[in-house]
Amino acid sequence: MSNENPLIEINHLKKYYSVSNGIFTNKKASLKAVDDVSLTVWKKHSLGIVGESGCGKSTMGKTILRLIEPSGGSVVFGGKELFHVEEKRFMDQKQLRSLRKEMAMVFQDPYSSLNPHMTIGDAVKAGVLRHKIVPREEVVEYCIEMLCACGLEKEAYASYPNEFSGGQRQRAVIARALALRPRFVVCDEPTAALDVSIQSQVLNMMLDMQEQMEFTYLFISHNLQVTRAFCDEIAVMYLGKIVEKGKADEVYYHSIHPYTKALIASLPVSEPGRKKGERKIINSIPSMMDVPQGCRFHTRCPYADEKCRTEEPELRQIEDGHAAACHRA
Amino acid sequence: MKKLWMRLCQMHGRKELSAEHLSFGQLTIKRFCRDRWAVFGCIVILAVLCIVLAAPVICEYKPETIDKSMIRKAPGEGHILGTDDYGRDVFSRLVYGGRVSMAVAVCATALQLFFGIVLGSFAGYFGKWVDSFIMRVADVFMCFPFYIIAVCLAAILGPGLRNTIIILGFLGWPSLCRMVRAEILSIKENDFIMAAKSLGLSSGEIMFRHILPNVISPIIVSATLSVAGAIMSEASLSFLNLGVKIPQPSWGNMLSSAQSMNTLINEWWRWVPPGLCIIIVILSINYIGEGLRKAMTPKAGE
Amino acid sequence: MGKILEVNHLTVEFQTVQGIASAVRDLSFDINEGEIIGIVGESGSGKSVTSLAVMGLLDENTARIPNGEILFRGKDLLKLSEKELCKLRGAEITMVFQEPAMALNPVMRVEKQLQEVYRIHARSRAKNCRGELTALLEELRVPDAGQVLKKYPFELSGGMKQRIMIAMAMLSKPQLMIADEPTTALDVTTQAEILELIKMMQKETGCAVILITHDLGVIAEMADRVLVMYRGQLVEQREIGEFYRGARHPYSKDLLRSRPEGFDRRFWSIPGTIPNAYTPLTGCGYCGRCRQAEERCQDTPPQLTIFPDGSQVRCHKCRGGMENEQ
Numbered sequence: 011m012s013n014e015n016p017l018i019e020i021n022h023l024k025k026y027y028s029v030s031n032g033i034f035t036n037k038k039a040s041l042k043a044v045d046d047v048s049l050t051v052w053k054k055h056s057l058g059i060v061g062e063s064g065c066g067k068s069t070m071g072k073t074i075l076r077l078i079e080p081s082g083g084s085v086v087f088g089g090k091e092l093f094h095v096e097e098k099r100f101m102d103q104k105q106l107r108s109l110r111k112e113m114a115m116v117f118q119d120p121y122s123s124l125n126p127h128m129t130i131g132d133a134v135k136a137g138v139l140r141h142k143i144v145p146r147e148e149v150v151e152y153c154i155e156m157l158c159a160c161g162l163e164k165e166a167y168a169s170y171p172n173e174f175s176g177g178q179r180q181r182a183v184i185a186r187a188l189a190l191r192p193r194f195v196v197c198d199e200p201t202a203a204l205d206v207s208i209q210s211q212v213l214n215m216m217l218d219m220q221e222q223m224e225f226t227y228l229f230i231s232h233n234l235q236v237t238r239a240f241c242d243e244i245a246v247m248y249l250g251k252i253v254e255k256g257k258a259d260e261v262y263y264h265s266i267h268p269y270t271k272a273l274i275a276s277l278p279v280s281e282p283g284r285k286k287g288e289r290k291i292i293n294s295i296p297s298m299m300d301v302p303q304g305c306r307f308h309t310r311c312p313y314a315d316e317k318c319r320t321e322e323p324e325l326r327q328i329e330d331g332h333a334a335a336c337h338r339a
Numbered sequence: 340m341k342k343l344w345m346r347l348c349q350m351h352g353r354k355e356l357s358a359e360h361l362s363f364g365q366l367t368i369k370r371f372c373r374d375r376w377a378v379f380g381c382i383v384i385l386a387v388l389c390i391v392l393a394a395p396v397i398c399e400y401k402p403e404t405i406d407k408s409m410i411r412k413a414p415g416e417g418h419i420l421g422t423d424d425y426g427r428d429v430f431s432r433l434v435y436g437g438r439v440s441m442a443v444a445v446c447a448t449a450l451q452l453f454f455g456i457v458l459g460s461f462a463g464y465f466g467k468w469v470d471s472f473i474m475r476v477a478d479v480f481m482c483f484p485f486y487i488i489a490v491c492l493a494a495i496l497g498p499g500l501r502n503t504i505i506i507l508g509f510l511g512w513p514s515l516c517r518m519v520r521a522e523i524l525s526i527k528e529n530d531f532i533m534a535a536k537s538l539g540l541s542s543g544e545i546m547f548r549h550i551l552p553n554v555i556s557p558i559i560v561s562a563t564l565s566v567a568g569a570i571m572s573e574a575s576l577s578f579l580n581l582g583v584k585i586p587q588p589s590w591g592n593m594l595s596s597a598q599s600m601n602t603l604i605n606e607w608w609r610w611v612p613p614g615l616c617i618i619i620v621i622l623s624i625n626y627i628g629e630g631l632r633k634a635m636t637p638k639a640g641e
Numbered sequence: 642m643g644k645i646l647e648v649n650h651l652t653v654e655f656q657t658v659q660g661i662a663s664a665v666r667d668l669s670f671d672i673n674e675g676e677i678i679g680i681v682g683e684s685g686s687g688k689s690v691t692s693l694a695v696m697g698l699l700d701e702n703t704a705r706i707p708n709g710e711i712l713f714r715g716k717d718l719l720k721l722s723e724k725e726l727c728k729l730r731g732a733e734i735t736m737v738f739q740e741p742a743m744a745l746n747p748v749m750r751v752e753k754q755l756q757e758v759y760r761i762h763a764r765s766r767a768k769n770c771r772g773e774l775t776a777l778l779e780e781l782r783v784p785d786a787g788q789v790l791k792k793y794p795f796e797l798s799g800g801m802k803q804r805i806m807i808a809m810a811m812l813s814k815p816q817l818m819i820a821d822e823p824t825t826a827l828d829v830t831t832q833a834e835i836l837e838l839i840k841m842m843q844k845e846t847g848c849a850v851i852l853i854t855h856d857l858g859v860i861a862e863m864a865d866r867v868l869v870m871y872r873g874q875l876v877e878q879r880e881i882g883e884f885y886r887g888a889r890h891p892y893s894k895d896l897l898r899s900r901p902e903g904f905d906r907r908f909w910s911i912p913g914t915i916p917n918a919y920t921p922l923t924g925c926g927y928c929g930r931c932r933q934a935e936e937r938c939q940d941t942p943p944q945l946t947i948f949p950d951g952s953q954v955r956c957h958k959c960r961g962g963m964e965n966e967q
Contacts, residue, residue, distance in 0.1 A: 062828040063799070077537055110539030123530035127363055127552040133531075136548075137538035170362060176684060177914060183534070190538065205683045205855045210899050210910030217906060232828055235901045239908065276833040278858025280902055282881050294784070294798060294831075369658050 017088060017194060017226050018051040018074070024082030024095075025066070025073045029299060039299045043069040045250035046083070051194070056220070056227040058241035058258065060234050060273070062295060066250040067230045068118070071196045074228070075113050076106060087113065088193065111141040114187035118199040120179035124171040130157065131167035134186045143191060153189060159222075160185040161215050177208035181215065188219055196228045201236070213240060234273055238262040246270050249298060249306045252325055256332030266334040268311045305337065313338055367556075370634035377630020380623035387620055391437040398431035403586045414608050421608040423596065427586075433612050436588035441620075443503055443583070444569035450508025451515050452562055456551075458512070459519025463527070464546050470520070477513035485510055486575070493581035503582045507569050518561055522554045556635040563628040567621045574617055590617050643714075645817055645849050646695070647671040651709030653690050653699070653873075655918070662918035664690040666873040668709070669945075672817070677843060677850040679864030679881075681857065681896070685915045687873035688853045692819045694719075695851075696736055697726045713817070732762040735810035739822040741802035745794040751805055752790040755812065762813035777808050781838055800831035804838065811842050818843075819851045824859065836862055857900060861885060869893050872915065872926035875945065878953040889954045891931045925957065933958060 025044040043066040051057050059067045072078045074085055076092055084094035090109065093100045101109070117123040124133055134153045138144065144152045150167070157166050160181045171179055180200060187195060200216070201209040213236065220227065231237045237244055237258070244261040246254040246269065254267040265271045296302055296309060305323050308314040317337050325335040371377055390397070399417070406426035414421040420429040462473040489506055496502040526532065527550070535545045570590075576582035577591025585592055590613040597603065597610035653665040665687040672678055680688045693699050695711055697718060711718040713734065718726065738744040746754060752774065759770050771790070778786035781804045794802055803823060810818050820839065824832035840863060843850050852863055860867055860881070867884050869877040869892065877890040888894050895911045913930040925931070925938040935957065943957045 062830065072533070075537060077533055107539040107541065110537060113537075115534065115537040117530040117534060119530055123534050125531045125535075125549055125553070128549075129362075136535070136540060136544075140539055140544075172363075175914065175917070186534070186538070206857070206901070207683055207896065207899050207911045208914070210901065210908035211912075211914075213908050214910055233901075234829070239901060239905055273829060276830045278829075278832070278836075278856065278862055280858060280861065280900065281885050282861040294800060366658060373658075 015053050016050045017053045018049075018228075019086045020047060020049045020051075020074060020083070021085075022083040023047045023070065023073060023080060023085065025069055025078065026081045041299050042066075042250045042301060043298060044073060045301075047247075047250075047252055048083075049245060049252070049255075051226055051228060053193075054220075054224055054226055055243065056229055056241040058229045058231065058237035058244045059247055060231060060237050060244055061247035062232060064295065064298065065247045066298070067247050068198050070247070071115070071198050071228060071230050075115060075196060076101075077115070108141070111137070111143070111190045112193045114190055114192040114195045116180075116184050116187050116195060116197040116200045118202055120176045120183060120203055123183050124179055126171055128170075129167070130162075130169055130171065130174075130182045130185075133182065134167075134189050137186065137190050141190060143189065153185075156185045156189045157182070159219065160188070161211065175208075177204050177212060180204060180212055184212070184216065184219075188223065188225075191223065192225055194226050194228070196230070198230045199232065200229075202231070202233075209236070216240075234262065235277060246273070249296070249301055251306060251335070253307065253336070254332075254334045255325065256329075260329075260332050264332075266328055266332065266339045267307075267336050268313055269307050272310075305335075367631075367634045371630050374630040374633060376626045377634075380626030380630065383619060383623040384627065387437065387616075387623075388441070391434055391441060394431070394434045394438060398428070398434055400428035400431045402427060402432045402435040402588050404428070411606060413606075420612055421606070423593075423609055424602075425586075429593075429608055429612065432588035432593060433590075433616065436590050436593055436613065437616060439500065439583055439587065439589040440570055440573055440591070440617075443500065443507065443573045443589070444566045446504045447507035447511065447569045447573075448562055448565045450504065451511040451565055452558070454508070454512035455515025456519055456558065459516040460523060460546060460551065462516065463520040463523025464542070464550065473516070474520070477516050480510065480513045485572070489572070489576060490579070490581060493576065498581050498584045500583050500587065503573055503576060506576070507572055511565060511569070515558070515561060515565070518557060519554060522557055523550055526550055526553050560628055560632045560635065563624060563631060567624040567628070570617060570621060570624075590614075643674055644671050645674050645714060646851075647710075647712040648691070648695070649710050649712070651691070651694060651711065652707050653687070653694055653709075654705045654707060655703045656705060657703060660919045663922070664873055664918055665694070666922065668870075668873070668875055670868055670875060670878060672849050672851065674816075674849055675843075675847045676866065677840075677852060677864050678866045678868060679860035680851060680853045680868045680870060681855065681860055682870035683855060683915050685872070685918065686870040688870050689821055690873075691870075692736065692821050692851065692853055695819065696730060696734060697721075697723075731758060731815075732813045733815055734817045734819070735813065735815040737803070737806050737810050737818065737820040737823045739825055741799060741806050741826075742794065744806060745802060747794055749793075750790070751792055751794065751797075755790070755805070755809060758809050758812050774808075777812065778804070781808055781842075782834070783808075798831075799827050800835065803827060803831075803835050807835070807838060807842065811846065811848075814846055815848050817849045817851070819853070821853045822855075823852075825854070825856070832859075839863070857896060869896070872922065873918070874922075874926055874955060875953065876927065876955045878951075880950070880952065883950075883952065889952075889959045890927075890956050891933050891958075892927050895930075895932075925955075 023044055024046055027041040027043060028038040029041050030038050047070060049057065059070065061067050069078065073080045080093060080095055082095045085092045091099060091101065131153055134156060135149055138149055138153060154164055154167050158164060162178060162181050162185065166182065174182070184200070201212055204212060217240070229237060229241050241258050243256065244258045245252045246261065246267065248269050254261055254265065254270050261270060262274065265274060302309050304320045305318040308318040311318065321337070323335045323337045325333050327333050328339050404427060406422070409418065409422045409426040411424055412418060412422045418428050418430065420433065423429055423432070458473050462470040488510060492506045493502065496505065532545060532549060535549050573582055573589065574591035574594065577589045578595040580595060582591055583589040585596065593613040594610055597606065602609055648671065649669050651665055651668045655662040655664060668691060680691070682688045694706065695718065706719060709719070713729065752771065755774050756770060759774070774790060775786045778789060783789050783801065783804050789797065789801065824835050827835060836859065839850065852860070854860060864881050866878065866880055868875060869890065871892050877888065877893045879888065884893070885897070888897055899908065899910050901908055911930055916929070922942070924940045925943050928934050928938045931938065938957055943955050945953050945955045946959060947953050
């Protein structure tokens with residue numbers, strides 16, 4: 011993995027929202043949605059980001075693509091710097107817009123990611139026409155091919171989103187993203203709104219397309235089982251920070267961080283009567299405006315001690331290729 | 340587009356375009372036609388439009404022709420609705436007056452729509468100082484009571500058809516602007532707008548091809564009701580002699596000229612017809628507006 | 642154990658601009674006292690519509706129930722007036738919805754919403770019930786229950802809101818609780834806690850629970866019996882252990898097989914998609930996607946076979962206690 015080229019290098023990425031503390035004070039509280047995240051995504055590999063809702067993973071996905079303006083850090087995409095906040099370098103809008111054809115995004119909610127007034131065909135066509143992916147005469151045929159490759163019927167081209175179910179809409183969203191022939195696709199919980207059976211179909215289709223078109227996925231999800239099967243590497247996120255990172259199977263079967271262990275133990279059993287792993291997670295997730303001191307997980311960690319309450323652990327290598335942010339690892 | 344699609348189907352061996360792909364507009368029309376009152380409103384308005392457009396054909400007399408021998412005659416004897424105090428035929432004044440009232444209403448609404456949509460879109464989409472500026476301007480316009488400003492403007496510009504349209508158009512755009520802005524603000528949050536951004540589309544394209552079509556529905560409903568409002572306002576202004584100038588007839592100034600007790604009691608044909616016309620037209624427009632609103636926002640499960 | 646709910650030949654249709662949608666087709670099942678049954682199926686299988694029909698919450702303008710009866714302790718709910726239904730709803734039969742954010746009134750404090758339910762339906766008419774509400778929330782493991790009562794729903798997390806919903810459902814000690822995808826919108830850790838809570842409350846009060854979900858893992862943890870629905874029909878009904886050891890209907894087998902655990906880089910999925918509710922049903926509903934389909938499956942609708950142990954299956958190939966091995 012280390013002798014391949016990194017496609018995306020994310021360094022110390024931060025996204026803070028300032029929320030007013032009340033009408034009588036000028037002071038603003040900071041909501042740290044993404045708090046100093048550094049990741050590398052390798053070409054043709056899939057990186058999964060796992061965490062509970064509200065941990066900042068969706069925000070991170072959108073910030074990496076600069077759909078949301080970042081508060082700190084830098085992102086280098088295929089050698090080109092998208093932004094470097096501290097050194098005040100930002101790619102200009104025109105260049106960024108033409109670069110968008112290499113970075114696509116698949117959204118979570120299939121019911122709001124398609125414009126209800128446009129046909130599926132028009133939605134897929136928009137990006138293709140803008141970036142002149144194929145000559146103008148071939149656009150319609152290309153779009154229909156794309157829709158069929160994603161498992162929809164040819165008729166879908168002239169149909170409206172309201173005629174389709176969630177799974178079919180999500181396929182259309184994926185077709186729209188992949189029609190640009192991107193190098194990098196960010197998938198924000200693409201199957202969260204779908205039934206388990208449809209989920210499998212859509213995920214298989216995504217894997218097939220990846221093999222055909224050779225791109226890289228950033229797969230954001232709260233479902234650890236699916237992420238393990240889908241991705242090569244997993245990064246576990248908690249309250250805006252990465253707490254564990256490594257190969258998918260390593261993180262799933264040999265997790266180090268207590269949070270990851272708790273997530274795995276919380277998964278529903280596969281058969282009735284089968285005993286679950288011990289689930290010792292206590293209390294509920296703190297708000298992002300009120301991140302605990304020291305290790306952010308210490309309020310819910312059954313192993314927390316004095317050091318955990320005062321000092322924030324660094325993400326460090328525990329084993330080869332497997333890193334965790336825990337004092338007790 | 341459909342032809343190309345059918346050619347493609349043939350190329351790929353399909354026989355015909357199967358199933359209906361009803362667009363949002365077509366579905367709306369279908370639902371609209373199921374509402375009896377809305378359809379009734381449509382028929383009435385269409386009938387009124389036909390009648391007023393056919394004015395030169397169906398009216399025997401010109402609306403401004405004075406006939407001193409036939410002053411204040413009751414209906415009958417060649418004048419279906421009698422004559423007014425200058426011997427002018429009330430029926431032809433009614434029909435030509437309808438033209439004026441409808442024209443004023445439609446043009447004023449068009450003016451409101453233009454300013455409302457353009458300014459509302461800019462305010463909603465760009466936000467920040469553009470939004471603040473436009474909204475403060477709209478606030479200023481909305482601060483003042485309608486009739487006070489209308490009277491002032493009429494005093495400055497003078498009465499007349501064109502000025503009435505300008506006054507009504509100018510005073511009506513702020514509320515439409517606010518509505519457009521509110522809709523755009525809520526639509527902007529949808530994922531498909533962020534998706535359009537992620538495809539690399541420019542702001543202009545996103546605004547016109549993605550956001551505006553979604554905003555059209557409430558605008559259409561509001562515009563329909565604006566027309567009704569404009570008819571009322573024109574009638575009021577003309578009633579105050581600040582709108583359309585006599586001898587050009589309008590429903591409003593016909594009511595105005597029937598103000599004396601004597602006329603109200605003894606000459607019903609001078610004020611009942613225009614009054615009834617105003618009521619019928621406004622009611623019909625309201626039914627249409629309500630029908631459109633129900634058709635455009637179907638309940639879940641439909 | 643008496644039967645608390647009996648659904649007999651229930652059919653529900655919706656009249657829309659695009660035609661008639663058959664959501665539920667000739668559905669029959671019953672629930673005993675104190676039982677947890679799980680209703681499993683994909684979106685569009687009719688499970689939510691069934692629960693809404695039991696509660697009498699279907700939209701009057703579009704929904705039609707051409708035939709069927711829903712007997713709650715012998716009384717046909719479909720024949721009751723709105724007033725009588727109101728007395729039952731929230732008291733004897735309660736419901737927990739999928740999206741707690743939508744189901745709670747955003748402008749009323751939690752305490753007020755719980756008080757409303759308490760005053761209308763609870764057995765006692767005590768004016769100051771704050772103590773009891775606090776005790777109930779503490780039972781539901783809500784930390785700082787006194788403070789939570791004073792908050793508005795938007796100040797609470799998803800898991801907390803769902804606990805409030807369960808509290809509202811349990812306040813009146815109902816005989817039947819319907820939970821429609823109660824944990825689908827929650828994270829996996831919160832889901833685990835909520836499911837534990839539901840099980841705990843159920844044991845204490847002895848009420849029957851209908852748990853509607855598309856997640857087989859949730860069913861495995863919670864249910865005593867499972868009902869599998871497809872295209873508005875009941876296709877299999879089985880005791881939970883037997884179901885996991887050997888489901889009969891091809892759809893059940895396919896559902897069990899398509900769970901994501903144990904796969905690597907490729908998931909097994911059921912081919913095709915569920916046809917929409919406007920498509921008429923000819924023959925077996927699952928025919929287009931079934932790997933064991935035969936000719937007769939296309940035109941002859943299979944009848945429901947009832948086995949000696951009470952389980953049921955609707956398939957041509959599983960008849961008379963003799964299953965065809967696949």
